[in-house]
Amino acid sequence: MKIQVLKCEKNITLCKADSHNNTFERPFKKAKYALDPESAAIGNMLIENRDDDLCLEITGSCELLFGDDCVIALTGAPYSAIIGEETLPHYCAAQIDKGDRLEIKASDGGCLYIAVNGSFVNKECAAYKAGDEIEIENNKENLYNMDLRLYVKESASEGAPLRLIPGPCAEDFGAHALELLYTSEFTVKGADRKAVSFHGIAIEDCEKLQHLTYAPVGALFIDKDGDPYIIMQDFDDLTDKKIMACVISADMSRLAALAPGSKIRFSPCTVEEAQRLITLKRKEYIRHYLRINTYDK
């Protein structure tokens, strides 16, 4: 089965839905990991793929032509997805017919994920542009014998602060800097696959380390202007800068969906609380995963 890319405004990337957030495979295998791994994993689960299978990450508007019948699920950013005059719902398995043209219109911030039942012929992560064809094999042609699952996405807790675990060098920044981080409001300056940067009250950075240290996706640093930035999937995982804090896994989806111009606050969180939230989310997935709905296209 082939999906033809008719139009592509920004990026269509084949990436791995790495539900474990981060591994050291990255530097060598040139793998692209989903910016919002949680949404990518849910998309795969909805259509009975493995949660860490490859899926398409889309930023910007695009148009896709399906060469055969297949089953897909859209997750992530609330981009509108239209086939003819019909709007395709998000967070739900949906059947696509041969010759369907899926028109995706981007909204501000985040990425849309398209999980396709079956496996991508290209096993490595790749970027596609207009005119390219995406090959898929062993795809299911319809929803027959599939539980039609609908994942009810947690209502985005608008305005809620992003929760941070103090980094290994948090104390080196001093109590005043930490207080500024947790009491001030910041505006999103830029957001891409490398980092989400903020602007607000200037926070003093501390001296660099004498050696290199590991920085997970979600690590928060202070730049030379005193603005915080949080590293994302395409950033190197080693640095000599001190990590001030790390975003908790449960809030990574919200971080990935931030659009430039949006306002955000940060609040401190303990590692124990962050891990309790991961377990809670996991249970929630399972609960929703088992919920059977009926959906007719």
Place this chain on the structure above:
Amino acid sequence: MADCKIQICGDRSVIVAFSDEGGTLADEKARRFVKKLAEKEFDWLIDSKILEDSAVLIYNPTFITYGKLCKQIAKLTKKGDVFLPKLSEAEQKQLVHSIPVCFLGKYAPDLKKLCESCGASESELINRLCKRDYLVRCILGGGKLCLSDAPVEISLECEKKEACAGSLIYENGRLFIAPTDIMTSGAIIGLSAFDYFSDSGEIICRPGEYIELSSVTENKFKKLCEKKENITQRRKVNIERQ
């Protein structure tokens, strides 16, 4: 638990930093610790990495909480052979990769600049670079191999540019090798003819192993590149650990 400190790095990873009783010893502890973890095949361990004198563990928090992980690390470092005495040089140098490097012309665009900065002639500097073995301390982001200290220590500013796979890079007193194409702001001082990856895509030079550099002419370099096989890897000493 003695001699190591656990640092929280988000809700899925920790850095286990070993004490600095002489650089090599702390490095060795980190390597032994990671090796021991790999042998145990813990279901909670997603990945581990040696980072000079510390180890990074990425774990699955749905399998093990931070509190339990600390206890597990304490147990491993207490009972294990992580803190055995320092290895002898012969024991350490069980595997040395001999890597041919071309230090000429276009393959070493920043060598002249480095020579000028440290006041040595090109041949002198090449001799100093090739005279010793380098410990592979860790594998950095972008796949860079971080080697033990270079024979010169000066600060050199270079423009950020692309270094092709195999480049030998000098940066702030350290030598690095880029097994894949990367962007660097260090000085590119040579190009090696060595395939750093096995057929299965695993990196061949692992932390704890050694690298020696040998200077080759442009013609020999081209021939070695054509062969595309690692004929240079050799075992120096093979001592079974007691």
